[in-house]
Amino acid sequence: MDLHKFGIKFFATPGKRFDILKLIPMYHRWIQHKALQDLLIDVADYSHVPAGPGVMLIAHEGNYALDETGHERGVLYYSKRRLDGELPERFARVAARALTAAQLMSEAEEVGGALTIDGNRLQFFANDRLAAPNTDAAYAELEPALKSLLERLYEGVPYTLTRELDPRERLSVRVHAAGEAPVQTLLERLA
Amino acid sequence: MPVELAREIDVFEGQIELKKLGKIEDKLFAETRLRRGAYGQRYDNGQRHDGIAQRSLAYPSTRTKGTDTLWDAPGMQRIKIPFGGLNAQQMEVLADVAEEYSDAICHITTRQDVQLHYVHIDDTPDLMRRLAAAGITTREACGNSVRNVTACSLAGVCRCEAFDTTPYAKAMAYHLLGHPDTQDMGRKFKVAFSGCKTSSCGLTNIHDLGFIAKTWSSGGVTRRGFEVVVGGGLGAVPYDAQLFDATVPEEEILPLAQAVCRVFARLGEKRNRGRARLKFLLEKLGLEEFRRLVLEERRILRPDPRWTEYLGDVERHHEAPIKAAADLPAAQTQADDAQFQAWRATNVYAQRQPGYVVATVTLPLGDITSWQMRQLAALARRYVGDNIRTTVEQNIVLRWVLEADLPALYAELTRLDLALGGAGKIEDVVACPGTDTCKLGIAASRGLAAELHERYVQRQKDGQIDPVTRDLHIKMSGCFNSCGQHHLADIGFYGVSRKIGGATVPHFRVLMGGEWENNGATYGLTIGAVPSKRIPEFIDHVTQRYLAERAPDERFKAYVTRIGKKALKQMVDAFATVPPYAVDRSLYSDWRDPREFTTADITTGECAGEVVMQIEFDLQAAEQRNFEAQVYLEQGEVAKADEAAYQSMLIAARGLVRTQFWDLPDEPERIVGEFRTRFYDTQLFQSPDAGQYAGGKFALYLLNRHADRERSFTADKARHLVEEAQLFIEAAYSCHQRLSEHRTLALAGADAGAVAEAVS
DSSP states (O other): OOOOOEEEEEEEOTTOOOOGGGHHHHHHHHHHHTOSSSOEEEEEEETTSTTSOEEEEEESSEEEEEEOGGGOOEEEEEEOSOOOSOHHHHHHHHHHHHHHHHHHHHHOGGGTTOOOEEEEEEEEEEOOTTTSOSSHHHHHHHHHHHHHHHHHHHTTOOEEEEEOOOTTSOSEEEEEESSOOOHHHHHHHHO | OOHHHHHHHHHHHHHHHHHHTTOSOHHHHHHHHHTTTEEOOTTTTSEEEOSSSEEEOOOSOOOEEETTEETTSOEEEEEOOGGGEEOHHHHHHHHHHHHHHSSSEEEEOTTSOEEEEEEOGGGHHHHHHHHHHTTOOOTTSSSSSBOOOEEOTTTTTOSSOSSOOHHHHHHHHHHHTTOGGGSSOSSOBOEEEESOSSSSTTOGGGSSEEEEEEEEEETTEEEEEEEEEEOOBOSSSOBOOEEEEEEEEGGGHHHHHHHHHHHHHHHSOSSOGGGOSHHHHHHHHOHHHHHHHHHHHHHHSOOOTHHHHHHHHHHHOOOOOSSOGGGOOGGGGOOOOHHHHHHHHHHEEEOSSTTEEEEEEOOGGGEEEHHHHHHHHHHHHHHTTTOEEEOTTSOEEEEEEEGGGHHHHHHHHHHTTOOOOOTTSTTSOEEOOGGGTOTTOOSOHHHHHHHHHHHHHHHHHTTOSOHHHHTOOEEEESSTTOTTOGGGSSEEEEEEEEEETTEEEEEEEEEEOOBOHHHHOBOOEEEEEEEGGGHHHHHHHHHHHHHHHOOTTOOHHHHHHHHHHHHHHHHHHTTOOOOOTTTOGGGGEETTEEEEOOSTTOOOOSTTOOOOOHHHHHHHHHHHHHHHHHHHHHTTOHHHHHHHHHHHHHHHHHHHHHTTOTTOOSOHHHHHHHHIIIIITTOSTTOTTSGGGOSTHHHHHHHHHHHOTTOOOOHHHHHHHHHHHHHHHHHHHHHHHHHHHHHHHHHHHHHHHHHHHHHO
16 A cells, blocks of 8 residues: 555543644744754644644644544644655654654643643544545555554554544544553654 | 546646646746646745744745745645535535645635645645546636636525526536636636625625626516626725626526627736726726627627527526425424524524525634535435535535424534534624735734634623624625625725834724625725734724614614714724834734734735736647647557647647637638638748748648548657647747737837827
8 A cells, every 4th residue: 555645643631621722822933943853834723613623733744733623632643745665664754743743742831731642542544545545455455554553652552443434534543552651652662 | 527627637737747847837837727726825935934034945846836936835726616506425525635635624715615725736636636526626716717606605595586596607607617718818707696686695796797687577478687797896996896788688698708708808908917807997998888899799709509508407407405395393493492593593594495494504714624524415415415505605505404404403513513603693704814825915814803703702602792793794804805805894804014113013904884785785995904903802892882873773884874984083093003012012913823923925926817828828738739649659559649649730720820810610620721821821830030940841740731631540650740740839839939029029119109109
């Protein structure tokens, strides 16, 4: 499977809330200081859309967001351009970008400690229905690379996989690993 | 996918490849992509002010897709939705492409289009193909073309319309799409249909060409037709449309539109972009002369069976509800949920068909997520089938909802976070993209709109908005170009900037007293400018004054007129002050954008498109066809290669001839005949000063191939012909260039003569 457009959302601990408009100055600061590896272009504010992508940071390589789809807050990154390397390598790189953003965001002054990311809960999705439709066959092709990523992230800790079954939605899997998985630890494992 | 749409997208993809190879110049490629709806977006010149300084965005490629427009910079994709009509499948495809190529948001525009932002040009062919497979085209969504044909979102179910304008709007949209008579206009051209004169949804007054439905009796038979208005438009200086003809029968609307487009293409301004819309031509010529020219043009049009064929579709047009009204148990309409009743009061319109209603899905700032769009499509399938429309107030309506289904529909919309009330009320703020994504934006119209929207939604929940105030319309644009239709609002705004103590402060200029009703009949008066950050308190002040001072039943427009401009100016002036930067920095940045405000990011917009002569598109198409000939040759399809090479020469020849004879039929015999007479016999094609293309032999490549009717196809012959075709096309380019230079010199001479005459 030649998949380049895909994303990972690491879910936030439920309960803690803060005004996502505070992300706007934070993202602008990130752009000024080139805080992330991507070419950061602009900030897109969709905070007025309930359960939407929140406030996004648009980059050339991919988009970042504190996504609120389904009223489930989480740090999201998805790639938009061609990526080098084999599929497991690409997955790891995208996961690392999401985790880096999650770490920076959690520590940001604007967020005031109100965001904790549960590294053990994530959603992986293929953002390309032409290359990876939401079918059993496509999932079977993608699964080994996904499991390779999860092995790196959770190092043998058991996890559950729950697939999105609505064929209209993207090929998507929710992962829930047992126990805690701090963002920093996950980043170190992907390094 | 319709073959023609597939071919159109293949051609565009080919042009992308040719551009990458450096074979198409920026200006031509820009207009080419604009005519496919692929628009530029803010910062696409690779420069962005990050709040500290102007920085370069180091994209991987230095390639360009237009003048000062970088290839890798994200752009906007506009998607035409004629008369706002959507079906569930189309909604699903829109949701998918927004998710995969954009940022998972579909944005509904004030002209019923859908826009996607942050789209890479390389993704556009796939995006367009997926849309085309669902019957959606992006063709001529931007550029100097006929834009989306809009119509009342209530057409067919409205209680006050003369008749359903839907099939007429549809016929107009597809008749003018790609029509030769609409390909050489100096700027965009907007068409709208309204079912009546009194309501607002058609907004014919602000359009280049507006059709207002009417019926009359003739010989005892009820006839259908339209009152036709021309030359309306907003922009920096708004013009009211003028009555062209009070009664145009239905069979005449397509040829009349064609004739108007031809006059506009022929006589409209091409060089001065600011004066190139139809309204300026009308002003220059006067209505009577314009009418005379259009009717003259209409008289000489070659008859086209499509002018009346569509009337069969009109008769067959029938929107069917998916549930029979007989199923309606009236008791179910009486849900006692207060939130439901509040939503129902603002978002539900009783259709003229008993038992059915239109439910408006209010979209904050016109935005809907991909997930919501997909779920809404599923709801539509269950409740209304394919009876869905976008609206000019940036919402979506579900038509033919059974009244008894409303509580259930409301519950489902609530689950999707789409049960926001207040459709068409003060909280339903309309805004163009402004500085969020538009290259021309001066101030953050969406930032301000979001702020106002959220405030009013909260106040409504808290019971703090007077119903009279709630009826007001607020609309805003990021600049004077009026995409947010601010002239039609009770209180409208457009972005400007002011220098205060050496710093730049975002402001909005205030307009009051515009009229949304009667097809947007009256434009608001511009009063003065207020700093962006003070707009909410300014609106509060104005609305409080209105509530306190209004006569019983006095509408806002009447109130504004009564108290007069002086009083209004005083209100504005009271909020115009800006504290020094050292005292309060907050006014020196815009809503939801903490960067210190600057206008440095404003660049040349693409609304006006690029002025590219039709011949240049023709020559490009000729190249494309000859490229396809080469591919056929490579695949060993000799006959196809030969034929394609021949066609490429015909396309180039036709382009040249059409610079002199616009109505040249697309028939090889006529093309070659006219080419021979006008370009070969006259030696224009092989002019002695034409350097390497001097010889007449290049013209003979076409003439000989055309005469070779018993041609046998061989690989060698095909290869030679492909080479010859390339030389013919190059010679055509040279000929066009030479003739253009002569025309320019002649014009300069004429101008100089005119100046000399004026001086003497």
